[in-house]
Amino acid sequence: MPETFWTVRWPDGAEEQLYSPSSVVAEIFAPGQSYPAPDFLQRARSAMERASDRVQRKYGFACSSALDQLDRIETRIAPFLDQDGARVTCLTISQ
Structure with a gap:
């Protein structure tokens, strides 16, 4: 169950590295x-x-780190959910 990091580009152009324990x-x-x-x-x-x-x-x-990351994702993406055409791009995935 290797830790995994992935980088995304939010609809506003900002890039962020996200975490998963799996x-x-x-x-x-x-x-x-x-x-x-x-x-x-x-x-x-x-x-x-x-x-x-x-x-x-x-x-x-349960993994609190995964659930904390989900909370941060939900907060970060909330402003874009009602915007037509708002997309999130997965840039990289690494273990």
């Missing part, structure tokens, strides 16, 4: 791919919940 993000996102903001949020929720579940199965407790 490589599950590489199953859900692809480098170079752009996602409509609502789709990105749904995928991020799925990725972080699956990552936390993997930690729970292995160690017996």
Whole structure:
């Protein structure tokens, strides 16, 4: 369950490195791919919940880091959810 970092470009052009305790993000996102903001949020929720579940199965407790990252993603993307054409691009994924 390798830690994984991925970098995204938000609709406002800002770039940010995100964290996952699991490589599950590489199953859900692809480098170079752009996602409509609502789709990105749904995928991020799925990725972080699956990552936390993997930690729970292995160690017996949910991963607070994954859930904290999801909270930050939800806060960051909120202003873009109602903007037509707002997209988030996955730039890189690394372990």
